[in-house]
Amino acid sequence: MMNRLDWNTAFTRRWLEIAAIVMLVVFGLGFLLANLFFGGKQVAVAVESPQVIAQASAMPNQGWAPLMVYFSAYGSYATGATIARYEWDLDGDGRYDFDATAQGGYTNYLYSHPGEYIITLRVTDTLGRFATDQVSFSVRHPASSSVDYWTVFDDTRVRRIDILLSQSDWDQMWVDPEAKYQAMVDAIVFGQRLEDVGFRMRGQFSLRESGDKKPWEIDTDAYIDGQEYYNLHQLMLLNSIGDPTLLREKLAYEMMGFAGVPASHVTYVELWIDTTDDDSPATFWGVYPMVERIDNKYLNNRFGRDSKGGNLYKASHAQRGPMDLIYYGESITDYPAQNGQYAYGKMNNEAMADYSDIISLCRTVDGTQYATEGELMQALEGAINVDTFLRYIAVITILDNWDSYPYTGNNYYLFNNPVSGRFEWIPWDLAWGENPQASLFPTGGVGIIQRAPLVDQVFSSESYRRQYLAYVDLLLRYWFNEGNITDQVEKYHRLIAPYVIQETGDKAFYGDQPMFPPEAFTNAWQDLIRFAHDRNLFLKDALVNEAQP
Known part of the structure; x- marks a missing residue:
């Protein structure tokens, strides 16, 4: 007859055997999944890590439905390992249901329904470490446009x-x-x-x-x-x-x-x-x-009806001189003028003669010292749509368009968007150059204008440089x-x-x-x-x- 101690010992031993079998099954499934998803490479349990950098980019980031959007993981990397998996949540439902590993992180998706989208990229390295990054974009309904x-x-x-x-x-x-x-x-x-x-x-x-x-x-x-x-x-x-x-x-x-x-x-x-x-x-x-x-209807259809009334400035160096964004002082009379007109040509609200917003922008871009990259980025982001500027510079650079901001301070508009409280960059009078070996990074001060401080400031930031490179890469891959x-x-x-x-x-x-x-x-x-x-x-x-x- 088995006493209580013997019975407990046998019971414990039996459950230990069952637990061991369960653990073997779990580890076996883990090994099978590792072989299935990582080509036989051994990986650790997935953990978010600062040693892995995910960089998500999208083009375009706004447009009319239906809108085809192209995505890139360019710039993603892992320290001490390589990226083994690229996954996208393309519909914003929280599930990474599109594997772009075979395409190196590139993919595209057609968005038929208007709305604001936030799309997430997850990259995982060979050590099982992962990181995420998000991109956002807007898809507008054609019926919302005031112009057919x-x-x-x-x-x-x-x-x-x-x-x-x-x-x-x-x-x-x-x-x-x-x-x-x-x-x-x-x-x-x-x-x-x-x-x-x-x-x-x-x-x-x-x-x-x-x-x-x-x-x-x-x-x-x-x-x-x-x-x-x-x-x-x-x-x-x-x-x-x-x-x-x-x-x-x-x-x-x-x-x-x-x-x-x-x-x-x-x-x-x-x-x-x-x-x-x-x-x-x-x-x-x-x-x-x-x-x-570029007029009020144009602005309303791009930035919304609530954007009405914001100052619009046009760069025309032949008519008024270049809009170089250099900080000359706190009065518009300190700034260059030509033919009796200030370089920052107002296309609306002329009677108000208020240039305080453009002076504030120049002060932020060129008249302020920043202690850290983060401080610089925060200031620029509050003053101007830097992301749009990076996209613009990517196109200008690829086309070798010399008659533009970095070189002549010409052929663009600045719109002070009252909705966002910052300036929007709008291209105008576009052209191509002829030098296929023009530098990947444009440099101010080699054309008509003495300096291009916005270019200098943006490219002094490693974060902005990486984003710019991702945009150039997307354009070369899918368009140019x-x-x-x-x-x-x-x-x-x-x-x-x-x-x-x-x-x-x-x-x-x-x-x-x-x-x-x-x-x-x-x-x-x-x-x-x-x-x-x-x-x-x-x-x-x-x-x-x-x-x-």
Whole structure:
């Protein structure tokens, strides 16, 4: 007969045996999962660790539904190990249900429903340590736009604009183009007649150096208050100065949009001039990129209706001098001026003559010493949308656009957004350069302006440098590469080519004062593809040299 001590000992031994079997099963499953998920490499129990850095990036970070967003884990790394797994929570439900390990952390996802999204990346190294990072972006419903962009800026076709005016008005425009004489005309825009609209030449350098093919502005409510075309007050026809392909500006705006930078919509139009007091037919003047103007509607559709009233400044170094963001003092009279105008050209609220916000921005960017990187970042983030600026600089750098902030202090807008309480960076008048080996990091002070302090401050931060590199990498991978540029260039060249050579030909190539010989249009588009190929290779090599350990 078993006594109580013997019975307890046997009971204990039996449960110890069961526990041992359970532990063997658990460790066996763990070993099986390790082999399944980590290729046979031994891993420890997953633990969040500061030795692992996750860096999540997304492009674009805002746009209209449906929106395809591209994600990157570029810049993620582990100290003393390698990243073994990249996982994304792409729908924001808290589950890492998309494994991007085979793609090196890159993936994309189509967002059909408007909303604010927060997407999380989790990276795990070969030691079982992990880290997470998040990106956020906004998907807007097209119906929330006050402008029907998809009709007005339909870029699948070239549509016609006719300008009907008297011979005397037409002649007066050419007496002194830089006077920008405005005529009252009728305009037939894509078949819709608008009466008594303003029509004049526009621009600075593009006006002086363009021969007969001038840039134009159509002002729908210049003479009839409130007259609009699909809720737009002005139509801007740019003349592709220095670009015989007629494609560079269109592609640059598309690249900005892909990057997530607030960018104008662009479509192609054919412009005809009809002097109505003679019997001659209308004259074909050329194919123009019609670019969305930066105005209140533009701002409301990008930053919300509550953003109304914020100061808008335009950089135009030829007209007013460069907007360099250098801190000169506490009075606007301390700042550079040209032609009787301050460099920071106010596009609205002119009567208030209040420049305190732009002076505050310059003080933050250039007039303050910061003890730490964190202090610098906090100050900059409170004054300007640094993320948008990094995306903008990534595009400008890839395109080798020298006529921009780091070099000339030109061709951009600053909008003081009353909703966020900080400035937004808006691109304008975009171009391409021709140097495929231009530096990965732009440097201020090598162009017209003495310094570019915002560039200097941003790139003094290791965090901002890493984010900038991730944006360059995303653009090279998904947009600015030989394959995509070839597709885009060929598509738009085929679209506009029949119109360029119609009738007496586009004034950029034909007539008394062309900008280019006719064969330039036929051949120059191939230069864009070659540049994209060479630039992509150069910058990819530069990124390798900047890679994390």
